Amino acid sequence: MKRDRILNGEELIANVDQRLEGAGQQQVAKVVQALPEETVSMAWRSALNEKVLLASKARQRAKVINWVWRPTAGLALASALAIVFVMRTGAPVMSAPSGLTSNSVEAKLVAFHRDSSLAYDVSGPGLTNTDAVEGKADLKLGEPNWTEDDLSSL
Numbered sequence: 476m477k478r479d480r481i482l483n484g485e486e487l488i489a490n491v492d493q494r495l496e497g498a499g500q501q502q503v504a505k506v507v508q509a510l511p512e513e514t515v516s517m518a519w520r521s522a523l524n525e526k527v528l529l530a531s532k533a534r535q536r537a538k539v540i541n542w543v544w545r546p547t548a549g550l551a552l553a554s555a556l557a558i559v560f561v562m563r564t565g566a567p568v569m570s571a572p573s574g575l576t577s578n579s580v581e582a583k584l585v586a587f588h589r590d591s592s593l594a595y596d597v598s599g600p601g602l603t604n605t606d607a608v609e610g611k612a613d614l615k616l617g618e619p620n621w622t623e624d625d626l627s628s629l
Contacts, residue, residue, distance in 0.1 A: 494500070
């Protein structure tokens with residue numbers, strides 16, 4: 476458990492110095508000193524700077540494009556999904572079951588259901604077109620249209 480002991484600053488520096496003075500480190504130092512020293516030409520530096528400048532301009536252009544087009548694409552996708560979910564493709568086509576005549580009770584029930592569902596689709600929840608027409612026909616000028624239920628609720 477060598478790692479359990481915490482080294483203070485002086486011990487740590489002495490330990491690093493011992494490792495740097497080792498045989499392996501001395502050998503690496505000799506190899507590095509034996510390398511020929513090359514000075515970088517100014518033309519090479521200039522060419523490198525031009526390449527870096529072009530790369531940075533391309534990156535700036537990409538940032539601007541991403542900054543503008545990503546939100547635009549997201550908004551377009553959200554709008555398309557909203558249109559798909561909100562817009563109805565049309566009223567479902569209901570065909571009368573085979574074997575029903577136009578005067579039968581079943582045919583009249585199916586026709587009433589179609590008419591009422593169409594009226595509900597047009598007017599929404601609440602007052603339907605048939606209720607509005609019936610209410611106007613029953614109402615006489617100057618007379619309230621109260622029933623026993625209306626009076627008992629008071």
